[in-house]
Amino acid sequence: MGSSNLLTGKVLWCYDNELQQANLADEFRGMMSFTMPLHYHVGEITLTDNSIVINGDADLRIPLDNLQQLYMGFDDQYRRTFAKNGGLFWQPLKLSYADNAQMRSVYLIIDLDWFSVKNKLWFETLKAMFNEES
Template sequence: MQILQIGKAMWSYDYEIAACTLIDEGGTLFSLTPPPHHREGEIIMTADSLVIDGYNYLNIPLNKLEQIYLGFDEVYKRSLVKNNGMFWQPLRLVYKTGDGYNTIYLIIDHGFFGTKNQLWFDTIKQLLSDD
């Protein structure tokens, strides 16, 4: 298993972000407060999968990805983050599971000046186009 990229990920399922309240939204607008997320861990990209390991473990084979999207949407809104997301955007992955689909939102290597979400988005797109 060749590791292509590795980083620190904050992530949530779509239903968890959708359940955020106005209080949650307001709390994320203060300095040094991370963006909304429910899980953290290390994310590893190989040629055929994404693995997130932390308190929770998630393995997403790239051939199960149905959609990859970089940006805000009706669930993960700009209003949830400081500066209305001027410096970064969430990475949304929709993938097949045995009984349907799951949607997760990723924030990779979040820092004061943004994230590495664009790099991961571009790399996953390239891997999918190589297939």
């Protein structure tokens, strides 16, 4: 039985360690109108019943079994200053997962338009999938 696509979208994303490269110029740029929020990669994202797959300038596949934490919001890594209006209209979706023996995190901004993203839909869908498993 093949896996089915539950959700798809366009994604701006970055790894947590890439954010450590961000500087004041990035923060200033993030606050300007008509600029995209801070990200290092772009692509298409798909949620299947067993993984999250990103295809684009960099590819990533996260098996759902490897997900350790879902978080929606700003934190010490992805700060409000990386988004115009201080994130008034949206918050990044953070996925922390086991990658071999280490923990990795990615920050996602899914289906961004000028005033919203679909991060809440993805967050709620993933949360519901984990609740069904337990």
